[in-house]
Amino acid sequence: MSETGAELLVDCLEAEGVEYVFGLPGEELAELMVALEDSSVAFVPVRHEQGAAFMADVWGRLTGEAGVCLSTLGPGATNLLTGVADAHLDKSPLVAITGQGARERLHQESHQRLDVVDMYRAIVEWNTQLDDTAIIAESVRKAFKLAEWEKPGATHLELPEDVAAESVAGEPLPTRQPVARAEPNxxxxxxxxxxxxxxxxxxxxxxxxxxxxxxxxxxxxxxxxxxxxxxxxxxxxxxxxxxxxxxxxxxxxxxxxxxxxxxxxxxxxxxxxxxxxxxxxxxxxxxxxxxxxxxxxxxxxxxxxxxxxxxxxxxxxxxxxxxxxxxxxxxxxxxxxxxDAVVAAATERPDPEEPFSVRGTLPLLRDAMADDDVLVSDVGSHKMAIAKHYPAYEPNTCIVSNGLASMGIGVPGGVAADLAVDGNVVVATGDGGFLMNAAELNTADRLDASFTVLLFNDDEYGLITEEFEREVGESPGTRLTNPEFVTFAESFGIEARRPETWDDLDATLEAAVDSEELTLVEVPLP
Known part of the structure; x- marks a missing residue:
C-alpha cells in the first residue's frame, strides 16, 4: 500500500505501541502532524520543547517503554536537547524525533538549518537522518530497540520535510521480545x-x-x-x-x-x-x-x-x-x-513551633501518600532532602533526576506521571525549577491532569546558595524575586493553597493528594 513517509513513520510508532507523542509542531512537520491526527497515537502539544523531552523522559522511567518527543528543526531541536540529555544520563528510554528542511537545501547554510544529527550524537545511543523513505521502518525499529535495551537511553531520528511528503510502499517491521542478557559466568x-x-x-x-x-x-x-x-x-x-x-x-x-x-x-x-x-x-x-x-x-x-x-x-x-x-x-x-536510626530520623514529624522546612514537610507528605503513589522531584535543595529523608516503599515511586540533574523536570514530569500511573502523583519543586517550565501547567490543565505541585519557595537558587557559602563564604547571583504563586496558579485555573501552620499544611496535603483536581501547594521557607 502506497502512503507518505510521514504516514509510514506513524504506522511504525503505532506498531511500537506508542500512546503519546509529546511535542511542539513546526511547519516542516505538517505531513507528520496530519498523519498523527489520523492515528491512534495521541499528540500532546506542549508549551516548550524542553517540557516535551522531560515528559518523554519520565514516561520512559515509569513504564520501561520509550517515551517519544517531537520538535521541529533549529531552535525546536536545540530546546529539546536538555531533556534528551537528561534521559541519556538517567538511563531512561526515549526516542526523539526532529523535523528538518528539505534535502535540497541541507548542503548549504539555510534558514534554521543546523546539523542536528551531529549535535545529538554525544547524548544518544544512536541517531540518524531519515534521508530515504526506504529506511524509515528499519530506523524506527532500531531506535526503539536501542532505546529500550539495557542499559536504556535516548535515540534520535531526523525527518526532512520532503521525505515526509514522498510516497512509499512499506510497512512497519514487527516488534520482537527484548533481547535477553546472558546468564552470569x-x-x-x-x-x-x-x-x-x-x-x-x-x-x-x-x-x-x-x-x-x-x-x-x-x-x-x-x-x-x-x-x-x-x-x-x-x-x-x-x-x-x-x-x-x-x-x-x-x-x-x-x-x-x-x-x-x-x-x-x-x-x-x-x-x-x-x-x-x-x-x-x-x-x-x-x-x-x-x-x-x-x-x-x-x-x-x-x-x-x-x-x-x-x-x-x-x-x-x-x-x-x-x-x-x-x-x-x-x-x-x-x-x-x-x-532504626535512619528511619526514625526520616519519619519524625516537625515540632509545631518550628518554621517551615523541606525536611519537616516530608513526613507529612509521606503520610498523605499511598505506597504506590509517585513523587516526582525537581532538582534543587529540596531534592537532596527527598533523596535522604523521604522513605520509598516500592520501586519507581520516587523519580529523581540524578544523572544530568536537570532543573525544570518537575512539572513536565508530573504531566507524564499522571498519564503513566494509576496512583496519585505529587511534584516537589523549588521556586527556581518551577518557573523554568511552569508554563506546562497549561498542558496539565488542558489534559485534565490531577496531580499536586508542592512548591517550596525560598526566593533563591537555594542549593547553589548552600554550595557557594560553603566554598567561598558568600552567594552572588543566587537571590530571586518571585510572583505571587497562588495567584499565578489560579490564573491557569488551578486550585492553589498557601498554608500558614504545620497543622494547616498537614490537612492541605491530605486533601490535595487525594483530590481529583490539579492543585498547587506553596510552602514558604524562611
Missing part, C-alpha cells in the same frame, strides 16, 4: 560468593539498574535470604522497601550522612546496577579499600575508587537469583540499629 559467581563469605560487614549498594527489569524483586529475595543490608543511590529509592529492616535508605541518609555509619563500616560492597554518573564512588569508598563486587548489564567504568574484585556482567535479575542460591551465610544483625 559461573566462575564469577563462585568468586563473588567467596568474597561475600569472607566479609564481616557486607553491604548492597543498589543503583538505578536495580529498579528495572524485575531486578528489585530479585534484590529483595537476596536480602531476605542473606540478611545483607541495602543502601541505595537516589534513583534506586524503593528497590528494597524502606520499611524493610535491611534498608538503610540512601547513601547520604541518617544522622551522620553515611546511612547510620553503615556505609563507612562496610568491608565488602555488592554494587547492583550502580551507575557512576549518578554518585561518585569516592564518597563511599574514599581510600579504595572496600572489596567491591560489580553486578550490572555492562562492565564497570575504570575508576580509582571503583575497581571491582569481581565483575558479574549479565542480566541483573539473573545474577541476583544465582547469588541468592549460592550464598549460605547470614549477616542479619550487623546494622539493624542503623536501620
Amino acid at each position: 559461573e566462575g564469577a559467581i563462585d568468586r563473588a560468593v567467596e568474597h561475600l563469605a569472607a566479609a564481616d560487614q557486607p553491604l548492597v549498594l543498589a543503583g538505578n539498574g536495580a529498579v528495572r527489569a524485575d531486578a528489585s524483586e530479585r534484590l529483595q529475595a537476596f536480602v531476605e535470604a542473606t540478611g545483607v543490608p541495602v543502601v541505595s543511590t537516589y534513583m534506586a529509592k524503593g528497590a528494597v522497601p524502606d520499611s524493610d529492616p535491611h534498608s538503610l535508605m540512601t547513601l547520604d541518609s541518617g544522622p551522620d550522612g553515611q546511612a547510620g555509619g553503615a556505609v563507612a563500616a562496610a568491608d565488602c560492597v555488592l554494587a547492583v546496577g550502580y551507575d557512576i554518573a549518578e554518585h561518585d564512588p569516592e564518597g563511599w569508598n574514599p581510600d579504595g579499600q572496600k572489596t567491591v563486587l560489580h553486578l550490572d548489564h555492562e562492565p564497570a567504568e575504570v575508576y580509582e575508587h571503583y575497581n571491582p574484585e569481581v565483575e558479574l556482567v549479565a542480566d541483573v535479575a539473573a545474577g541476583l537469583r544465582r547469588l541468592t542460591d549460592a550464598v549460605d551465610v547470614s549477616w542479619d544483625t550487623w546494622c539493624r540499629d542503623a536501620h
Whole structure:
C-alpha cells in the first residue's frame, strides 16, 4: 500500500505501541502532524520543547517503554536537547524525533538549518537522518530497540520535510521480545560468593539498574535470604522497601550522612546496577579499600575508587537469583540499629513551633501518600532532602533526576506521571525549577491532569546558595524575586493553597493528594 513517509513513520510508532507523542509542531512537520491526527497515537502539544523531552523522559522511567518527543528543526531541536540529555544520563528510554528542511537545501547554510544529527550524537545511543523513505521502518525499529535495551537511553531520528511528503510502499517491521542478557559466568559467581563469605560487614549498594527489569524483586529475595543490608543511590529509592529492616535508605541518609555509619563500616560492597554518573564512588569508598563486587548489564567504568574484585556482567535479575542460591551465610544483625536510626530520623514529624522546612514537610507528605503513589522531584535543595529523608516503599515511586540533574523536570514530569500511573502523583519543586517550565501547567490543565505541585519557595537558587557559602563564604547571583504563586496558579485555573501552620499544611496535603483536581501547594521557607 502506497502512503507518505510521514504516514509510514506513524504506522511504525503505532506498531511500537506508542500512546503519546509529546511535542511542539513546526511547519516542516505538517505531513507528520496530519498523519498523527489520523492515528491512534495521541499528540500532546506542549508549551516548550524542553517540557516535551522531560515528559518523554519520565514516561520512559515509569513504564520501561520509550517515551517519544517531537520538535521541529533549529531552535525546536536545540530546546529539546536538555531533556534528551537528561534521559541519556538517567538511563531512561526515549526516542526523539526532529523535523528538518528539505534535502535540497541541507548542503548549504539555510534558514534554521543546523546539523542536528551531529549535535545529538554525544547524548544518544544512536541517531540518524531519515534521508530515504526506504529506511524509515528499519530506523524506527532500531531506535526503539536501542532505546529500550539495557542499559536504556535516548535515540534520535531526523525527518526532512520532503521525505515526509514522498510516497512509499512499506510497512512497519514487527516488534520482537527484548533481547535477553546472558546468564552470569559461573566462575564469577563462585568468586563473588567467596568474597561475600569472607566479609564481616557486607553491604548492597543498589543503583538505578536495580529498579528495572524485575531486578528489585530479585534484590529483595537476596536480602531476605542473606540478611545483607541495602543502601541505595537516589534513583534506586524503593528497590528494597524502606520499611524493610535491611534498608538503610540512601547513601547520604541518617544522622551522620553515611546511612547510620553503615556505609563507612562496610568491608565488602555488592554494587547492583550502580551507575557512576549518578554518585561518585569516592564518597563511599574514599581510600579504595572496600572489596567491591560489580553486578550490572555492562562492565564497570575504570575508576580509582571503583575497581571491582569481581565483575558479574549479565542480566541483573539473573545474577541476583544465582547469588541468592549460592550464598549460605547470614549477616542479619550487623546494622539493624542503623536501620532504626535512619528511619526514625526520616519519619519524625516537625515540632509545631518550628518554621517551615523541606525536611519537616516530608513526613507529612509521606503520610498523605499511598505506597504506590509517585513523587516526582525537581532538582534543587529540596531534592537532596527527598533523596535522604523521604522513605520509598516500592520501586519507581520516587523519580529523581540524578544523572544530568536537570532543573525544570518537575512539572513536565508530573504531566507524564499522571498519564503513566494509576496512583496519585505529587511534584516537589523549588521556586527556581518551577518557573523554568511552569508554563506546562497549561498542558496539565488542558489534559485534565490531577496531580499536586508542592512548591517550596525560598526566593533563591537555594542549593547553589548552600554550595557557594560553603566554598567561598558568600552567594552572588543566587537571590530571586518571585510572583505571587497562588495567584499565578489560579490564573491557569488551578486550585492553589498557601498554608500558614504545620497543622494547616498537614490537612492541605491530605486533601490535595487525594483530590481529583490539579492543585498547587506553596510552602514558604524562611
